[in-house]
Amino acid sequence: MTAIELTHVSKIYGDSQNSLTALDDINLVIDKGEFVAVIGPSGSGKTTLLNIMGCMDTITKGECKISGKSTIGLKDKQLVEIRNRVVSFIFQHYALLTNYSVYDNVTLPFVERNMSKRDCMEKARHYLNKLGIEELLHSKVKHLSGGQKQRVAIARALASEAEIIFADEPTGALDSVNADNLMQILADLNEEGKTIVVITHDSHVASYAKRKLAMKDGRIISDERLCSLIDESEERYTGNE
Numbered sequence: 001m002t003a004i005e006l007t008h009v010s011k012i013y014g015d016s017q018n019s020l021t022a023l024d025d026i027n028l029v030i031d032k033g034e035f036v037a038v039i040g041p042s043g044s045g046k047t048t049l050l051n052i053m054g055c056m057d058t059i060t061k062g063e064c065k066i067s068g069k070s071t072i073g074l075k076d077k078q079l080v081e082i083r084n085r086v087v088s089f090i091f092q093h094y095a096l097l098t099n100y101s102v103y104d105n106v107t108l109p110f111v112e113r114n115m116s117k118r119d120c121m122e123k124a125r126h127y128l129n130k131l132g133i134e135e136l137l138h139s140k141v142k143h144l145s146g147g148q149k150q151r152v153a154i155a156r157a158l159a160s161e162a163e164i165i166f167a168d169e170p171t172g173a174l175d176s177v178n179a180d181n182l183m184q185i186l187a188d189l190n191e192e193g194k195t196i197v198v199i200t201h202d203s204h205v206a207s208y209a210k211r212k213l214a215m216k217d218g219r220i221i222s223d224e225r226l227c228s229l230i231d232e233s234e235e236r237y238t239g240n241e
């Protein structure tokens with residue numbers, strides 16, 4: 001099953017006098033359950049690609065399908081619906097409401113769903129527990145460490161129960177121990193079936209993914225799948241036993 005499909009997608013900023021091609025004729029299929037890292041130098045188009053796949057930005061040419069549905073011609077309300085239910089985001093600087101509690105942040109995706117307070121609490125506890133931070137439920141976000149904030153951001157992404165998680169430099173503000181912890185959490189979520197797309201400058205962070213896309217000048221210049229290599233070596237190992 002396909003999670004994301006881009007066909008001849010281009011994104012051009014500016015006007016005919018002064019234009020900049022941020023994405024140049026991208027063709028890409030990401031299946032459900034994949035774990036993809038997008039790498040490339042600054043300005044190569046990584047964030048633009050993520051924003052388009054996450055329906056946060058519009059395309060200039062081509063077509064983008066999320067979970068099999070084309071985003072062409074969708075009204076703002078329908079795009080918001082996709083952003084609320086089908087995709088979720090984790091950002092480098094967390095994008096949390098810092099003056100609010102962890103509970104308020106994690107239950108944000110429920111605001112439009114008319115959920116009872118009891119269900120909200122149950123779900124918030126469930127996802128915080130999954131990330132090992134249930135005790136922070138009533139803490140204000142501004143009092144948390146970077147690693148804790150990023151776990152709250154992941155809990156919020158999970159609470160939306162979206163099938164696709166986009167993460168834009170999620171380890172950028174973390175030390176190496178917290179960065180490894182975070183990537184292990186994403187790897188575990190991928191094992192549970194989530195489709196994950198991570199943008200990173202860091203090759204170690206990218207090594208957690210099973211597929212690596214490299215971008216340059218708005219194009220995908222390489223597309224490397226790592227899982228088949230691991231599977232083959234595991235098969236060989238088993239065969240020698």
Ligand SMILES: Nc1ncnc2c1ncn2[C@@H]1O[C@H](COP(=O)(O)OP(=O)(O)OP(=O)(O)O)[C@@H](O)[C@H]1O
Nearest residue numbers: 013014020022040041042043044045046047048049
């Ligand atoms: N809103 C915008 N208006 C005009 N140009 C933009 C806009 N957003 C991005 N760009 C340009 O598009 C190109 C791709 O930017 P993008 O942010 O996608 O790259 P990136 O690979 O994510 O870079 P970085 O790693 O520095 O975040 C860059 O040249 C950038 O300056």
